[in-house]
Amino acid sequence: MRQPHPGASAKIPLIIRYAVLAVFVVGALFPLYWVFVSSIKPNADVFKTPPVWTFSPTLGNYRQILGMTNSSAGGTDFVRYAVNSTIIAVGTAIPSLLLGTLAAYGITRCRVRWGGRYLTAVLVGRLVPPAALLVPLFVLFTTFHLIDTQLAVIITLMCFALPFVVWMMSGFFSELPPELDEAALVDGCSRLGALFRVILPISAAGLVVTGLFVFLGGWNEFLIPLVLTENNAQPIAVAIQSYVAGFNVQWGPLFAASALAFLPVIIVGALAQRYLTRGFTSGAVKG
């Protein structure tokens, strides 16, 4: 992204632009720095005011939440929560990307007239707040004995991710010239062949962005697993509650657990960063 951007640039001196941006970067990242620093502070230093800036770092909080100490009852099943978060995030992303992409391809590339109505229906489905469905979902999954399983959370989250995938992917697909799949069909591809061999490879950036957001949504979701899981299938985002519940806030473990929950999504986000801007770029602006 090195070519000069249009519209640039105001006659604001570079130094001021960098200064303003620096303030915002500090504002965005200081809380995360603080979470991390507090997580490696000795217990006695965590909530001192004024804060202790120099201390001997310790991994005690991490040991505690990973259950590597037997000193306290706070030793929790953090590893299990992390595994659950991973299963839920990946388990939501893959099927919703697959089904959503198929649907998006069908309605944008097959020249059907109900495509618009399908998209509107999908949109309305997305607008139903998950909180409104909690009782029915609880009853539904109780009936099928799926309460406190990752599957229940995955099925639910997938449904709320699907509309997003369909909308994003139809945006990307409808950009491509129709000659592309026509050529593939003439060459003897099936519809699915045209999708997987021709259309998907050139929509890779869109697929990555969409997939990233669905993955993040699954990893970070709170309300659905709060209601549908108890202990066995609980992800980190829900388990984090136990450190702040009631009057006994466990600061150190809270910050350590936060840091561990933040780490994977920051890495994934950094890896996908060049797609992030390009994925949305695909156009929307005329001119």
Next chain:
Amino acid sequence: MPRAGDHPARGTARAMATKASGRWGKQTGKPSRRDHRAALFLALPAAIVAIGVIVAPLFYALWLSLHRTPLVGGSVYAGFSEYSQVLHSGAFWASIGVTAEVAVPTIIVELILGTTLALLLQNLRWAGTIRLLLIVPILLSPAIVGADWSVMLNRSTGIINYFLGVFHLPQESFTATASTALPTVDAIYAWQNVGFTLLVITAGLASVSQELVDAITVDGANYIQRLRFLLLPLLGPLFAIIIFWRFVTLVEDYGLVGLLTGGGPGTSTTTATLYLYNQLTAGDNVGLASAAAIIIALMTIIVGMVLARIALLNKQLRERGT
């Protein structure tokens, strides 16, 4: 037969991420039967899953809302009595008010700051890196963000109040006082999500053609005029899309406000989603909770569709105008 490109919802789909090059216009041919079958086959699985887990539960909630279900004994048909009870409840309307007070200022602040940041980053050498740093918060779990901020905003031991003290500013109780709790919630939402506007607007700015900018510059437009008459109008549909998605995600969020304030003090930060959750977990009247769920779902759908329409209308007007 209307051209495929004129279909309203397709217009919206394109508004999400397409160049208005009229490519749809080429597809004037009637869909072949084969195409039709293929599309049906492709679109059906997603529809079935969505119907199973969104539509069916919604109808169940509708049924529940029309019945009174005591703890013992069967449920009795109650008509719309639960609905009228919800609509006459002060707590319900208060939660709708809180939702608006969270959504409107938060989205406005995000739009202004996100767009400013995107403009400041234009043509900077380190734009990519700085942008990555700025968007980190949107990657994080709102619930964990809420929990961490609640600690950092603590009246006596929080780091934020320590800094206020360092700069001789009055210390605040933030989430502990009704008058400051709501602005605090707004601020934390904006802190976490300003990066979304930044991303979308960056993408939008990058796709404005250099020729247009050159043309208007040759005509003597200065930076402010370029912004006012070229860039911001071109970005219009993107603003509409950002407002739409942020509305949807803000309204349904439970985690951030739930762990930051828990809806308190009192009910000063109880949004519609928190109100619903409280109703449901109180558990004494499933019918009432379901009626509230249906009403809130309807309100969300209506506002959401209006916002989607604006995004679409914007797009169509511009297509016609140029």
